[in-house]
Structure formats: structure tokens, C-alpha cells
Amino acid sequence: MSVTGTVNEYQRVVSGMRPTGPLHLGHYHGVLKNWLKLQYEYECFFFVADWHALTTHYEDPFDIEENVWETFIDWLACGINPGSCKLFIQSRVPEHAELHLLLSMITPLGWLERVPTYKDQQEKLREKDLATYGFLGYPLLQSADILAYKAGFVPVGEDQVSHLELTREVARRFNHLYGKEAGFEEKALGAVSKMGKKNANIYMECVKQYQETGNVESLEKGQALISAQGNLSLGDRERLYGYLEGSGKIILPEPYPLLTQTAKLTGLDGQKMSKSYNNTIAIREAPESIEKKIRTMPTDPARVRRSDPGNPEKCPVWPLHNVYSTQEQQAWVMQGCTTAGIGCLDCKKCVSDNIIESLKPIQERALEYKNNIRLVKEIVREGCEAARDAAQETLEEVREVMGLVHRDK
Ligand code: TRP
Ligand code: SF4
Numbered sequence: 001m002s003v004t005g006t007v008n009e010y011q012r013v014v015s016g017m018r019p020t021g022p023l024h025l026g027h028y029h030g031v032l033k034n035w036l037k038l039q040y041e042y043e044c045f046f047f048v049a050d051w052h053a054l055t056t057h058y059e060d061p062f063d064i065e066e067n068v069w070e071t072f073i074d075w076l077a078c079g080i081n082p083g084s085c086k087l088f089i090q091s092r093v094p095e096h097a098e099l100h101l102l103l104s105m106i107t108p109l110g111w112l113e114r115v116p117t118y119k120d121q122q123e124k125l126r127e128k129d130l131a132t133y134g135f136l137g138y139p140l141l142q143s144a145d146i147l148a149y150k151a152g153f154v155p156v157g158e159d160q161v162s163h164l165e166l167t168r169e170v171a172r173r174f175n176h177l178y179g180k181e182a183g184f185e186e187k188a189l190g191a192v193s194k195m196g197k198k199n200a201n202i203y204m205e206c207v208k209q210y211q212e213t214g215n216v217e218s219l220e221k222g223q224a225l226i227s228a229q230g231n232l233s234l235g236d237r238e239r240l241y242g243y244l245e246g247s248g249k250i251i252l253p254e255p256y257p258l259l260t261q262t263a264k265l266t267g268l269d270g271q272k273m274s275k276s277y278n279n280t281i282a283i284r285e286a287p288e289s290i291e292k293k294i295r296t297m298p299t300d301p302a303r304v305r306r307s308d309p310g311n312p313e314k315c316p317v318w319p320l321h322n323v324y325s326t327q328e329q330q331a332w333v334m335q336g337c338t339t340a341g342i343g344c345l346d347c348k349k350c351v352s353d354n355i356i357e358s359l360k361p362i363q364e365r366a367l368e369y370k371n372n373i374r375l376v377k378e379i380v381r382e383g384c385e386a387a388r389d390a391a392q393e394t395l396e397e398v399r400e401v402m403g404l405v406h407r408d409k
Pocket of ligand 2: 299300303310311312315316317318333336337342343344345347348
């Protein structure tokens with residue numbers, strides 16, 4: 001993918017999750033399965049967003065501590081591999097807060113007031129007083145979470161796309177304000193000369209084409225050329241990308257969302273599975289509890305008696321079969337339901353057995369981590385350190401261009 005403002009070698013992925021309670025099947029199919037794939041394709045940073053949880057749960061923070069560790073256990077149990085990604089806690093990397101503060105200086109209030117989740121969530125969570133400074137600013141905190149790592153991609157759901165848009169606007173404004181280092185043009189041309197004569201000529205041709213005609217192919221060709229130069233420093237690369245686009249140096253590249261493919265999993269009542277609807281199955285739910293929750297689910301209202309035929313399309317149990325049952329089992333349900341050949345309890349038993357079976361290895365791994373919480377804490381400690389190193393590098397650059405270095409020697 002190559003979009004204006006995206007820098008190809010920034011192949012980092014960052015995503016966060018609020019520690020709001022046990023991971024359920026909706027999270028698993030909507031978020032975790034995506035992470036499992038990404039962890040082998042990109043350099044991934046996954047964190048528990050404890051500060052984000054405080055923006056809405058500031059009155060009852062006591063669950064946060066326990067939920068943080070339980071969330072990591074859930075991720076690890078699902079197969080998130082600490083050898084391939086950094087797992088960390090947002091508040092253990094104070095650079096997120098520093099960057100949030102610094103970005104707040106250049107972010108117009110209107111941009112935050114315009115984010116659709118601001119009004120939506122206030123409406124939805126009426127019982128909470130969310131007319132706070134922290135709540136208004138939390139999409140910008142999210143921007144800082146992402147920009148601190150110069151991430152190129154952010155796996156999120158549809159509801160978070162507006163936060164990514166804000167992040168791109170803020171990054172653009174930042175680069176516009178601070179990307180103009182003294183002597184940018186000379187430094188950029190100095191970097192060009194380090195590319196070797198032939199490449200330098202091709203690059204300058206791309207610059208000319210792109211700036212005269214806006215031809216995206218020239219932009220992409222120029223970007224590919226820069227990323228193929230092994231001998232250039234990071235600073236020089238940033239200058240070359242910026243010079244190509246006609247902006248200054250790109251200090252904070254613009255991130256793009258990676259939308260989750262899977263449709264939202266329906267919950268026990270046929271609505272979207274979500275903790276706030278109280279219709280979830282947790283990935284660590286006990287088998288007896290899963291069995292009971294499914295047994296008591298509503299079904300197609302037409303099936304009052306065992307002898308009444310039904311229609312799976314009108315039944316909240318059916319979407320679970322679509323995810324958890326084999327083709328043959330689904331055909332058996334379709335046939336048996338529409339002809340009253342099977343009872344709802346037979347049908348439900350089949351899907352609850354399948355769910356229980358598929359969660360078994362996850363639950364076994366969760367138990368191992370639960371019994372070895374020291375290992376979990378060690379993984380997270382290392383993740384925090386690695387994340388901090390990465391975020392510090394960005395913050396050094398940011399402080400420098402914002403006039404905050406103050407060397408005392
Ligand atoms: N705001 C996200 C949510 O509520 C969580 C989050 C916080 C996040 N920071 C992030 C997601 C950075 C992606 C990247 O789900
Ligand atoms: Fe739903 Fe299955 Fe009963 Fe049909 S047989 S109504 S699909 S639970």
C-alpha cells in the first residue's frame with residue numbers, strides 16, 4: 001500500500017484495547033484473529049489502554065489493575081506470540097502522555113468536538129459525566145499512542161476510523177509546522193546526492209513529475225526508490241520523502257486503518273456481541289456456563305412447539321453455527337429446523353459442543369499462564385521496555401523540533 005503521506009518503510013502496526021473485562025468471542029473474531037495474522041507480517045505493538053479506560057471509568061478504577069493482567073492472559077491464550085510482538089501497558093510508557101500534551105498544543109478544539117464518538121458516547125453513557133477534559137481529548141491520546149511509534153497501520157473496527165482521520169490531520173499539521181528545519185532544501189539535496197548519480201536523476205525526475213502533475217505513479221516510484229536505498233540515515237530518508245511530496249521533513253508519518261474483515265459476531269440475543277448488552281460468551285467461560293447460556297437462548301419465535309417448523313435465518317443461534325459448525329452440521333440444522341425434524345435443544349447442543357471444543361486449547365493455555373503470572377509479568381515488562389525505547393526515539397525528534405532540548409552544557 002502506498003498512499004500520499006505513508007512512508008513505506010514504516011511498517012509498524014500499533015493497536016490498543018481497553019482493559020474492561022474478560023475477552024469474549026466478539027473480541028476474538030473481531031480483533032484478536034486479525035492480530036494473530038498481523039503479528040507475523042509486521043512489527044507489532046499491542047497494548048492495554050489503561051489511560052483510555054480511565055477516560056470513561058474514572059469513578060471506579062479499581063477493576064483496572066486486575067483486568068490489565070487478565071487481558072494479557074487472554075491475548076497470550078489466544079496465540080499472541082510475545083516473540084513476534086511487543087505487549088505493553090500504556091501508562092508504563094509515559095511518552096504517550098508527553099506526546100499527547102505536545103500534540104494538544106497544535107490541535108484545534110473544533111477537531112476534537114467534531115469527532116463523532118464524542119457526542120455518541122456521551123449519549124450512550126448517559127449515566128456517566130463525560131463532559132470532561134480527558135474525555136474530549138481521548139482521541140488525541142489515541143493519536144499519540146499511534147504516532148509515538150510512527151505506525152503505518154492500525155487494526156481497528158469501523159467505529160474507530162474517525163480517530164484515525166484525526167490522527168492523520170494532526171500528523172499533517174505537525175509536519176507542516178515543524179518539518180521545516182533550517183536549510184531543509186540544501187539538506188534534502190545533500191541526501192539526493194548520496195543516492196548515486198543514476199538514482200538521483202530518477203528521483204529528481206519523480207519529484208518534478210509529481211509536483212507538476214500530481215501523478216501518483218511518480219510519487220510511488222520515488223518512494224520505492226528511497227526505500228531501496230540501504231545507505232541513507234533515517235533523517236535523510238525523511239527529508240527525501242518530504243522533498244518528494246513538496247512538504248518539509250515528515251517527522252510523524254500518517255497512519256492508515258486496517259479494517260477488520262470479519263462481520264460482527266452476534267450475541268446471545270441476536271444483537272452485536274458486546275459487554276454492554278450483557279450477551280457475551282467469554283473465551284474463558286466454563287463449559288457448563290456456555291452450555292447453559294446457549295440452551296436458554298431465544299430461537300425463531302415461530303417454533304413454539306417441537307412440531308412447529310422454523311427458519312434458521314430468523315434465529316440468533318444460526319450465526320453461531322455459521323462460525324462454529326461444519327458444512328454438514330449446518331445442512332443438518334437447515335433441513336431439520338425447516339421440517340421440524342430436529343428440536344431446538346438438539347440444534348443448540350451441537351453448536352455449544354463445537355464452541356466448547358474450539359475454546360479448549362485456549363482455555364488450557366490460559367490456565368497455564370494464570371498459574372505462571374510471573375512469566376506474564378516478565379513478558380509485559382520486556383514489552384514495556386521495548387515500546388519505551390521506540391517511543392523515546394520519536395519523542396527526541398519531537399522535542400527537538402518543538403524547541404525543548406535545552407542542553408545545559
Ligand atoms: N480507543 C480504542 C478503543 O476504544 C482503543 C485504543 C486506544 C486504540 N489507543 C489505541 C486502538 C491506539 C488502536 C490504536 O477500542
Ligand atoms: Fe434456531 Fe436451531 Fe431451533 Fe432452528 S432448530 S429455531 S436454528 S435453535
